[in-house]
Amino acid sequence: MKMSFTLGAAPHRLMFLAGTLQALLAMGFWMSVMGVRAGLWPATAWPLFAALPPAWWHAEVMLAGVLGFFICGFILTAGPRWQGQGDLPPTRYLPAFGLLAGGALGVWLALVLPWLLAPSLFLASSGLAVVAITLAGVARQPAAGHEHIACASLALTLGAAGLALLATFALNILDAGAARLGIGLLLWGFVLPIFLVVTHRMLPFFTGSALTGYVARRPSWALRLLLIASLGHGALDGLGLIFWRGGVDLSAALTALYLSWCWWDARVPGQRMLLVLHGAFAWVGLAFLLFASESAASTLRPGLFGLAPLHALTLGYCSAMLVGMASRVVLGHSGRPIVAEGTMWWAFWLMQVTALLRVASDLLAAPLLPWLASGCWLVAFGGWVWHYAPLLWQPRRDGRPG
DSSP: OHHHHHHTSSHHHHHHHHHHHHHHHHHHHHHHHHHHHTTSSOOOOOGGGGTSOHHHHHHHIIIIIIHHHHHHHHHHHHHHHHTTOOOOOGGGTHHHHHHHHHHHHHHHHTTTOGGGHHHHHHHHHHHHHHHHHHHHHHHTSOOSOOHHHHHHHHHHHHHHHHHHHHHHHHTTSSOHHHHHHHHHIIIIIIIHHHHHHHHHHHHHHHHHHHSTTOOOOOOHHHHHHHHHHHHHHHHHHHTTOTGGGHHHHHHHHHHHHHHHHHHOOTTGGGOHHHHHHHHHHHHHHHHHHHHHHHHHHTTTSTTTTTTHHHHIIIIIIIIHHHHHHHHHHHHHTTTOOOOOOHHHHHHHHHHHHHHHHHHHHHHTTOTTHHHHHHHHHHHHHHHHHHHHHHHHHSOOTTOOOO
């Protein structure tokens, strides 16, 4: 009873715990799929994959079912504080959690009962919509600025729309184009914009909190350009205009590299926690440079880069930033010192190895490397979960609520 009360005491507790379970299950499952593709063992005939490509299922589970929980947990915990408000009461986030959890469970059951996929996706879509509405209400409250919280609310709305499109495809109402658009919205309209908003809001703040005399700069034009570039990339990609996407990708790369330079301080390497966050963000510039190179080569060598740019973004940036940001939230909201101890430090570096392996697997066309990358990700995140997950159901060490 005490554990259940503690888990419901703050949005990040339940959401992060669900996200960790989803992550371990999803990557373990995907590692088995990668093993089949590498010829290590025979395939399992999952009924759902007769109608839905495994890669689409993987994309939905990782973007909405894993990162979606962490995003909602973080933004529902931090968002009200950005606006100078108190913590949200459980009635403002437990219904959303119930919808998201029900949807996530249904997507897993759909592997053997495909008819469950559409209602499960609609459930998850409703969960994101509830969080978006909650944040919109928070954004209306008086505060110094509304841009970050408003952008987060809009991104959650686009994520809900993406899941709804996937659900209509599962019902055979719309064709495969709608499913691809839905997955595109989940990445380019939901996950990446939220990560960029959180990074723009928190990375300068965290750096300034740790380094005396550091001047935190958050150029609004840079965030707006990156958000427009994310949406533009997704739209042009969905239309198949890969070559014309190059200008968007290059502008995003240069903007991200500028922010990396703008936020850097020579003292960052002396602070492990800061180095993790800055190192993760550096992948954004690199990933968009790869996307721009892919666009330039698309007319002569289409598909030359494979999924290398995508995994540079999702593994190099999103997974590594997840380790850093989630660690800060779990430590800070459990009344513990915010320091990058050994588990978090090694999890970050193993995520870097994972990203390099997955990028190399596409550039070198090495079929065994995706399986190795999946295993490396599991070891990295599994170690993180072993150390940090218990803090989610333990009361705060300082006796404060939350």
